[in-house]
Amino acid sequence: MRARLALAVSGVPVELREVKLSAKPAPMLEASPKGTVPVLVLPDGTVIDESLDVMHWALTLNDPEHWLKRTDTALIDRNDGAFKHHLDRYKYPERHGSEAPAHRASGLAILQDLDAQLAEHGQLCGPNRGLADMALMPFVRQFAAVDPAWFASQPLPHLQRWLADHAGSALFGAVMTKFAPWHEGDSPVRFRPKAGRAPAIAPPAQADRARNGAPASPAPGPQRYCPHCHR
Numbered sequence: 618m619r620a621r622l623a624l625a626v627s628g629v630p631v632e633l634r635e636v637k638l639s640a641k642p643a644p645m646l647e648a649s650p651k652g653t654v655p656v657l658v659l660p661d662g663t664v665i666d667e668s669l670d671v672m673h674w675a676l677t678l679n680d681p682e683h684w685l686k687r688t689d690t691a692l693i694d695r696n697d698g699a700f701k702h703h704l705d706r707y708k709y710p711e712r713h714g715s716e717a718p719a720h721r722a723s724g725l726a727i728l729q730d731l732d733a734q735l736a737e738h739g740q741l742c743g744p745n746r747g748l749a750d751m752a753l754m755p756f757v758r759q760f761a762a763v764d765p766a767w768f769a770s771q772p773l774p775h776l777q778r779w780l781a782d783h784a785g786s787a788l789f790g791a792v793m794t795k796f797a798p799w800h801e802g803d804s805p806v807r808f809r810p811k812a813g814r815a816p817a818i819a820p821p822a823q824a825d826r827a828r829n830g831a832p833a834s835p836a837p838g839p840q841r842y843c844p845h846c847h848r
């Protein structure tokens with residue numbers, strides 16, 4: 618999701634190939650054998666297969682909100698490292714054989730630190746959203762969604778407001794659009810969401826039409842969070 622946020626704000630047009638993780642297409646695995654998304658293939662064949670690197674690539678080409686000026690490597694490293702570790706073990710204790718309450722407490726300690734940082738200026742690196750905010754937000758959103766009532770009851774007023782604002786933003790709404798999985802031979806689907814449009818819900822017939830070359834349409838079905846990128 619964070620790669621899509623940066624691509625959307627940059628306005629850099631890319632061709633989108635939605636991937637079903639249970640049926641990864643061969644061209645994706647040829648480009649990036651590790652088999653994780655996102656994978657960005659540039660016209661010269663260069664492969665970028667880390668979401669943070671995709672963000673940097675897009676923003677280096679066009680950064681209308683100056684996100685690259687508002688980043689914090691230490692915060693992002695802690696998010697992608699310790700916080701994600703605790704998030705996964707809080708959310709999926711059966712998968713990890715973990716004690717969910719202990720990992721929730723460890724994640725909460727990080728959130729308390731973020732809350733104190735947000736109390737200063739409203740966003741992580743000043744008064745405006747930047748790369749740090751958008752790199753972390755999908756993970757915090759996922760942590761909150763494990764038990765929304767518990768999260769709402771925590772004394773994290775600045776973080777709760779920050780999360781609600783970002784989750785309710787036009788940018789976020791624009792990238793939540795779902796697409797039908799790509800199939801060999803499909804017409805190219807352009808990913809260039811217009812922030813400000815609410816995500817549309819398409820009837821099934823539209824998703825089928827998208828596969829057959831019609832303009833990109835969101836796929837039907839309930840919104841599901843991916844355990845890794847949290848989109």
Ligand SMILES: N[C@@H](CCC(=O)N[C@@H](CS)C(=O)NCC(=O)O)C(=O)O
Nearest residue numbers: 638652653654666667668843845846
């Ligand atoms: N560090 C990577 C993590 C990517 C990642 O783990 N992506 C998940 C989905 S969001 C994935 O592709 N998992 C592979 C699978 O579930 O088979 C990044 O942020 O790009």
